[in-house]
Amino acid sequence: MIVANYVAAGCVFCIGLFAVVARRDLIKIVMGLSLMEASTYLLLVSMAYRRGATAPLLSNPPSGESQQDVVHGTVSDPVLQNFCLTAIVIGIAVTAVFLTLVVRVAQHYRSVDAADATALRG
Amino acid sequence: MTSDDRLSPGLRHEPHVRAGWHRPWLGGPLVLALGVIILIGLLALPRENAALPVIARHAMEIAIPVWGQAEVVSEIVYGSRGFDTFGETFLLLGAVVVVLTLSRPREPRSEYVGEASEGHAEQCRLDPDEPESSDERRARRAESGEESETRRVRMSIVVRVAVRTAVPLLAVASVYTAVWGYTPGGGFPAGAAVAGVVLLVYVALGHRAVRRVVRTTVVEPVELAGAAVIVALGVAGIVIHGSMFANVLPLAQPLTILAGGNAQLYSGAEMVEVATGLIIVIFSLLGMGRDWTIRDDDPGDDSTTPGQGT
Numbered sequence A: 001m002i003v004a005n006y007v008a009a010g011c012v013f014c015i016g017l018f019a020v021v022a023r024r025d026l027i028k029i030v031m032g033l034s035l036m037e038a039s040t041y042l043l044l045v046s047m048a049y050r051r052g053a054t055a056p057l058l059s060n061p062p063s064g065e066s067q068q069d070v071v072h073g074t075v076s077d078p079v080l081q082n083f084c085l086t087a088i089v090i091g092i093a094v095t096a097v098f099l100t101l102v103v104r105v106a107q108h109y110r111s112v113d114a115a116d117a118t119a120l121r122g
Numbered sequence B: 001m002t003s004d005d006r007l008s009p010g011l012r013h014e015p016h017v018r019a020g021w022h023r024p025w026l027g028g029p030l031v032l033a034l035g036v037i038i039l040i041g042l043l044a045l046p047r048e049n050a051a052l053p054v055i056a057r058h059a060m061e062i063a064i065p066v067w068g069q070a071e072v073v074s075e076i077v078y079g080s081r082g083f084d085t086f087g088e089t090f091l092l093l094g095a096v097v098v099v100l101t102l103s104r105p106r107e108p109r110s111e112y113v114g115e116a117s118e119g120h121a122e123q124c125r126l127d128p129d130e131p132e133s134s135d136e137r138r139a140r141r142a143e144s145g146e147e148s149e150t151r152r153v154r155m156s157i158v159v160r161v162a163v164r165t166a167v168p169l170l171a172v173a174s175v176y177t178a179v180w181g182y183t184p185g186g187g188f189p190a191g192a193a194v195a196g197v198v199l200l201v202y203v204a205l206g207h208r209a210v211r212r213v214v215r216t217t218v219v220e221p222v223e224l225a226g227a228a229v230i231v232a233l234g235v236a237g238i239v240i241h242g243s244m245f246a247n248v249l250p251l252a253q254p255l256t257i258l259a260g261g262n263a264q265l266y267s268g269a270e271m272v273e274v275a276t277g278l279i280i281v282i283f284s285l286l287g288m289g290r291d292w293t294i295r296d297d298d299p300g301d302d303s304t305t306p307g308q309g310t
Helices: A003-022 A026-048 A067-072 A078-109 B024-043 B054-067 B072-080 B082-103 B115-126 B134-149 B157-179 B187-205 B216-241 B262-286
Strands: none
Touching: A003 A026, A003 B024, A026 A078, A067 B054, A078 B054, A078 B072, A078 B082, A078 B187, A078 B262, B054 B072, B072 B082, B072 B262, B082 B216, B082 B262, B157 B187, B157 B262, B187 B262, B216 B262
């Protein structure tokens, strides 16, 4: 029933997207972006899952199995786990930049309401 | 009467007070429609009983013979997809530079063209014995007081003793994660843990305990040194094997500390890069606390710095 994870990831993504498009509070917009990032982690890890699989580790094969059995047997997808690591690091970088921007906007306009940030308005 | 006038004076300056919704009746259906499209796509994804993709099987097969690593995810991070990791590392470095740029405090008004330094030098040259005026003394006291207000002071002795005991263990465990893990382990989580150790020291023992280390002039060169090691590894792979990040170091026995050749060095450099990057970002954000623009209706608020916004 890994499809439940997929659906959960989709729902979390949509909740995050709704926060981004429908909230004016910049902190909540950044939280929405973080939710969207988190949904990708859930999706990637869920896609890497295989029923009855072991972790992609060749150091301690399960009892009765050799290293080659693990290599050719059922394991979780290591490439997608790597994608998840990449996504986490990029998520941290993006969140850090956005939070810094929000602090600067708050200090300049004395508000975190996107409607108050009018300097670029034509 | 504006909506601001209806708020109590205490609430009027709260940054969150008026941030509401922006056309939820439009955003809601649009997101819902996109959600349906996403759901259709998600239901077509491979399930838990699908065969492992060819690329994943290939990574399993070459992990030990080509890269000398028993931890396949590490082999992919620092080996097969080393160039991707390089890109992500420099994206993090770029983010750190952006945060540093955005969080930089405003220049003191007296130093826009260096006139205060020049004036001080001239004073020392022409009349070094002239005493400080009371105005100058008061201004300097206020300046140092304001700076000390923004600095974290240390916590109770119980917390300090506990942290002093825990920090060496946590620091060793953090480095162990990168160096030994499943040989090599993860530079990324290790870097995050090292940054956590530095933050723990700052919170428990105060700013004084970390001020010699946590300075841009110290941390930024270390971060760039980590980045330089990663670039050197990539270039060495191109020069020796014609492929970026190809392994150029001897492969030791798997599950020993030198297993994985390049990967151990890459992982260590990644740990330095992530730890210093996170330290710079967090302390930059902490240092932005007092840079508020002044408002016309601020009743003699001395905590704000006059001048225009960033």
